[in-house]
Amino acid sequence: MQRIIQLLSIAALIFFSACSSDKKTAHTHAEQVNYTCPMHPQVVQHGPGTCPICGMDLVPVNTGGGAQELMLDQNQMALANISTMVIGAGNLDQYKRLNGRLVTDPQRTAYVSSRAAGRIEQLYVKETGVAVRKGQPLYRIYAEQLAALQQEYLVATAQTAAFPDNARFQQIEAAARQKLLLYDVPAATLDRIKQQQKTDPYLTYTSPVNGVVAAVSVTEGQYVGEGSTILQLEDYDQLWVEADVYPAELSQVKTGQQVKVTVSGWENEPVDMQIDFITPALQSGTQLAQLRGVIRNRDHRWQPGLQANILLPAASRSNVLTLPVDAVIRDGKGAHVWIKKGADHFAPRVVKTGTETADQVEITTGLQSGDTVVVTGAYLLYSEYVLKKGANPLATHAH
Structure with missing residues (x-):
């Protein structure tokens, strides 16, 4: 009988020791940082290394729901094409966009x-x-x-x-x-x-x-x-730019007015143009008038038929915080940007936007002058956050 009691005591000790060990192991794994590939989130491991699919360095991410940040080293930021800018107050020029096209100048035919x-x-x-x-x-x-x-x-x-x-x-x-x-x-x-x-x-x-x-x-x-x-x-040394104008917009344009033109595929290279002519009557079968101007066609890089946009100056505001449009991530829950913290940490920040142009957006709340904001690669950070944290940045971000 005494022998049986001793055996039961030993078994109980082993059982409780095992349970304690399992709890410690589970707790350790809960705090452990996992590593995954930015391009292939299905690759996950419990230590640093490279992705077996693409060879990229794995990104350390704490999936336990702790800090709302992502960490990337310099190589990963370069591969993801992540760039930043320090936001500051400046001018915001507003433009009204008119749809147009390039056509051959008949005077040079x-x-x-x-x-x-x-x-x-x-x-x-x-x-x-x-x-x-x-x-x-x-x-x-x-x-x-x-x-x-x-x-x-x-x-x-x-x-x-x-x-x-x-x-x-x-x-x-x-x-x-x-x-x-x-x-x-x-x-x-x-x-x-x-x-x-x-x-x-x-x-x-x-x-x-x-x-x-x-x-x-x-x-x-x-x-x-x-x-x-x-x-x-x-002769394609110069081309006509024709744009459609609604009757309600005719009061905003006049002959001799200076405007900017962006050609499809060269949106980052606007050119100046003077409005030379506005049709005195609406086009047959439409409720549209047309305006026309001439632009130089350097090296014949543009062809007649390309889409173009006329940017009419609408208003200008000063001393406002602005960001490139692509820097702001929008969804059903609102808008946010990504802030760079230190050398390799990125965190989401909720913002509210105001006036927006074709390439700039005003930030009314959420940022202040001097913040370092991600301007390219923000969507990649957003996707990584959703995949690694399992939540939308706006759903868990502390306001």
């Missing part, structure tokens, strides 16, 4: 037409989109009408040579030469014809301007009439 009826013997430019320079050969034409005018010119030059003192013959020669010049026959060609005393029914015409071939209207061997369009050339 040239139509190359046939000066006489004839047959297109050769096209030197056969494709659209080809850039041509002023004076570059475009087409060669056979024209009997021009050959007849050349013959008249040769007769007049012969008469002048036979009677050099006859003013009448000199006038006839000058008139015959001028007639050919009006048909755009080059002066050098006329000098050659006069020297050789031989007509040339095949004439080559050159480009009158610099431009890009927008349309080719004929083919080789085709007969064309006088005035028929051969090519259409467009």
